Amino acid sequence: xxxxxxxxxxxxxxxxxGIGPKTAKHFDRLLARPGKETRLVDVLFHLPINLVDRxxxxxxxxxxxxxxxxxxxxxxxxxxxxxxxxxxxxxVHVEDDTGDAELVFFLSNADWxxxxxxxxxxxWVSGKIELYDGRRxxxxxxxxxxxxxxxxxxxxxAVHGLTEGLQERFVQxxxxxxxxxxxxxxxxxxxxxxxxxxxxxxxxxxxxxxNPRSPADIEPASKARQRLALDELLSQQLALRLIRSKMRRxxxxxxxxxxxITRLIEAALPYALTGAQQRALVExxxxxxxxxxxxxxxxxxxxxxxxxxxLLAMASVVECGRQAALMAPTEILAxxxxxxxxxxxxxxxxRLCLLxxxxxPSERARLYETIAAGGVDIVIGTHSLVQSELSFADLGLxxxxxxxxxxxxxxxxxxxxxxxxxxxxxxxTPIPRSLALTYFGDMDSSILDEKPxxxxxxDTRALPVSRIGDVVEGVRRALASGARVxxxxxxxEENEDLDLAAxxxxxxxxxxxxxxxxxxxxxxxxxxxxxAAMEAFKQGETRILVATTxxxxxxxxxxxxxxxxxxxxxxxxxxxHQLRGxxxxxxxxxxxxxxxxxxxGETAKARLVMLRQTEDGFRIAEEDLRLRGEGEIxxxxxxxxxxFRLADLSAHARLLAIARDDVELTLRRDPDLSGPRGExxxxxxxxxxxxxxxxxxxxx
Ligand code: ADP
Ligand code: MG
Numbered sequence: 001x002x003x004x005x006x007x008x009x010x011x012x013x014x015x016x017x018g019i020g021p022k023t024a025k026h027f028d029r030l031l032a033r034p035g036k037e038t039r040l041v042d043v044l045f046h047l048p049i050n051l052v053d054r055x056x057x058x059x060x061x062x063x064x065x066x067x068x069x070x071x072x073x074x075x076x077x078x079x080x081x082x083x084x085x086x087x088x089x090x091x092v093h094v095e096d097d098t099g100d101a102e103l104v105f106f107l108s109n110a111d112w113x114x115x116x117x118x119x120x121x122x123x124w125v126s127g128k129i130e131l132y133d134g135r136r137x138x139x140x141x142x143x144x145x146x147x148x149x150x151x152x153x154x155x156x157x158a159v160h161g162l163t164e165g166l167q168e169r170f171v172q173x174x175x176x177x178x179x180x181x182x183x184x185x186x187x188x189x190x191x192x193x194x195x196x197x198x199x200x201x202x203x204x205x206x207x208x209x210x211n212p213r214s215p216a217d218i219e220p221a222s223k224a225r226q227r228l229a230l231d232e233l234l235s236q237q238l239a240l241r242l243i244r245s246k247m248r249r250x251x252x253x254x255x256x257x258x259x260x261i262t263r264l265i266e267a268a269l270p271y272a273l274t275g276a277q278q279r280a281l282v283e284x285x286x287x288x289x290x291x292x293x294x295x296x297x298x299x300x301x302x303x304x305x306x307x308x309x310x311l312l313a314m315a316s317v318v319e320c321g322r323q324a325a326l327m328a329p330t331e332i333l334a335x336x337x338x339x340x341x342x343x344x345x346x347x348x349x350x351r352l353c354l355l356x357x358x359x360x361p362s363e364r365a366r367l368y369e370t371i372a373a374g375g376v377d378i379v380i381g382t383h384s385l386v387q388s389e390l391s392f393a394d395l396g397l398x399x400x401x402x403x404x405x406x407x408x409x410x411x412x413x414x415x416x417x418x419x420x421x422x423x424x425x426x427x428x429t430p431i432p433r434s435l436a437l438t439y440f441g442d443m444d445s446s447i448l449d450e451k452p453x454x455x456x457x458x459d460t461r462a463l464p465v466s467r468i469g470d471v472v473e474g475v476r477r478a479l480a481s482g483a484r485v486x487x488x489x490x491x492x493e494e495n496e497d498l499d500l501a502a503x504x505x506x507x508x509x510x511x512x513x514x515x516x517x518x519x520x521x522x523x524x525x526x527x528x529x530x531x532a533a534m535e536a537f538k539q540g541e542t543r544i545l546v547a548t549t550x551x552x553x554x555x556x557x558x559x560x561x562x563x564x565x566x567x568x569x570x571x572x573x574x575x576x577h578q579l580r581g582x583x584x585x586x587x588x589x590x591x592x593x594x595x596x597x598x599x600x601g602e603t604a605k606a607r608l609v610m611l612r613q614t615e616d617g618f619r620i621a622e623e624d625l626r627l628r629g630e631g632e633i634x635x636x637x638x639x640x641x642x643x644f645r646l647a648d649l650s651a652h653a654r655l656l657a658i659a660r661d662d663v664e665l666t667l668r669r670d671p672d673l674s675g676p677r678g679e680x681x682x683x684x685x686x687x688x689x690x691x692x693x694x695x696x697x698x699x700x
Contacts (some may be wrong), residue, residue, distance in 0.1 A: 255320045
């Protein structure tokens with residue numbers, strides 16, 4: 001049970017003063033886990049992504065158009081929309097001694113405008129000047145203040161990621177309320193670690209991170225952010241370590257297959273295994289046949305051929321009379337695995353079944369029965385595999401695909417569906433070698449560092465966005481020759497609404513140009529809708545697929561040979577590489593067009609050059625880390641390793657090492673976390689919702 005000291009933090013954000021039910025709904029959309037309500041802790045961990053600097057106070061004539069300014073103005077005229085023009089904006093004319101401007105309000109409360117901007121009075125307005133028909137205007141000033149209000153205006157203010165309908169001031173109100181309710185928590189960090197790195201305590205760090213005063217305060221390198229990142233990393237390392245030692249304590253079973261099924265599969269393969277696949281299989285089989293439990297990571301770039309390795313591993317276990325399960329993160333991926341593996345399985349006499357959340361109740365009941373009775377050898381499915389009603393006759397191996405989508409808990413849950421289940425985790429995220437071990441705890445790791453032969457390299461080009469017309473022509477030619485095209489369109493603004501709007505606009509543009517062959521997938525779609533859009537593209541009903549970055553990891557559409565990525569300058573290398581990996585899967589020539597908005601910084605340039613030079617995901621990942629390690633962080637969504645809320649591995653790798661060492665030392669001294677620091681560390685685990693790890697502690 002969570003210690004009661006944390007209760008306030010897990011209370012509902014809706015209960016904060018000034019947060020009405022409507023605002024609470026917006027918060028839920030932005031911050032809550034699916035189907036849940038936003039809690040104080042969600043609000044507090046939603047750190048600002050930017051800062052508005054309100055120190056610039058020019059005259060109207062001098063005001064630049066690209067920055068937020070605070071203007072001191074006289075209000076001269078109200079132009080209220082009349083009669084049938086009621087939907088027109090309310091305009092307020094203002095001036096100073098150097099010039100004039102218009103404040104423009106769409107669909108705003110006229111009473112409020114008249115009250116805040118009385119004619120003849122002096123007011124201070126903050127916002128960005130735009131030129132409209134040669135006239136200066138500010139659309140929806142972000143502040144309208146009188147003298148007293150101005151005195152209270154901070155020179156700089158946080159900007160959080162927002163969602164439609166949720167304004168910054170509501171986030172700030174919620175943050176302020178949540179900070180007030182922050183209980184005094186015990187210090188879980190080691191005093192010498194804090195001292196050596198000059199890090200503040202948790203409460204001060206949170207307050208400082210939420211109230212940045214200068215651009216340096218929102219950098220990952222700020223002391224406040226470092227402290228919070230270290231807390232999150234410490235909880236992650238601690239949880240991983242506890243779970244791993246629990247799994248290692250349970251002896252494994254020896255699953256040395258005799259090769260009779262795997263031989264049949266290999267004979268049915270239309271290709272020979274690569275050297276890397278063979279090496280990985282040797283390592284996996286060694287684990288399987290030992291009496292230690294397997295806990296192995298199979299890392300391989302997209303297209304490296306992990307699936308067949310998994311099938312052969314599962315077949316080895318079946319040879320010992322046991323079952324295997326393969327868990328994929330989405331319905332469509334599970335189905336894809338099933339369809340691709342079925343012919344091979346049939347050739348080898350393996351009994352395969354598919355179990356997803358969409359199976360009808362009667363069908364599901366039948367499947368449950370068959371699985372429990374040992375009537376199938378291999379079950380492929382989604383997270384419905386970990387549902388508690390499902391039991392296996394004798395599960396020997398659990399394979400988890402694209403693992404970063406799953407939490408430790410789900411991985412474990414599948415592993416606990418049998419006696420001493422061996423676990424193989426497959427990931428396509430090329431994790432730099434220097435980080436892999438720390439990120440995954442000390443799992444063993446096999447790497448597929450060799451691509452199957454016969455792939456032609458992807459022709460990668462970077463173009464300024466001004467040449468989008470050429471890109472459209474290129475797409476037209478590609479379509480004429482039967483190609484299918486991914487068009488990734490995202491602003492990477494930490495703002496899903498903007499991303500969505502950009503993708504919808506692009507979808508409309510392209511539909512206007514190419515007709516009804518353009519599909520759309522985005523993060524706001526419900527899973528079945530998204531699967532349907534992917535499926536339509538797979539089947540060729542749509543031939544261009546506009547997507548925010550949600551293009552399903554691992555979905556295989558060999559006919560897709562063109563990838564267009566807009567705003568390529570905003571992505572990290574690893575992410576661009578992942579996206580590019582969606583094409584180049586068949587033997588046809590593929591291309592990747594990176595559209596960027598110039599001028600490019602040095603790092604962005606280096607990134608694009610690197611991408612053109614190599615398709616080696618590991619090299620790219622190392623380089624990405626090096627480039628970003630050197631300071632330029634363009635966005636927060638770049639790490640390619642989701643799962644952290646406060647830490648950014650590209651910037652906080654050093655802290656990860658600190659956390660790992662600390663965990664090792666601490667658990668050696670106090671393996672049950674029963675001393676005073678141990679107690680504090682338990683609080684930390686609960687704070688970051690790693691409850692499952694604490695349960696392992698209790699169980700001993
Ligand atoms: P990933 O590692 O991304 O999951 P897949 O397992 O989906 O890769 O494999 C990608 C494609 O490569 C599949 O079409 C698969 O049949 C093919 N493939 C896998 N191994 C080989 C090989 N040794 N030689 C040729 N093609 C292979
Ligand atoms: Mg795959």
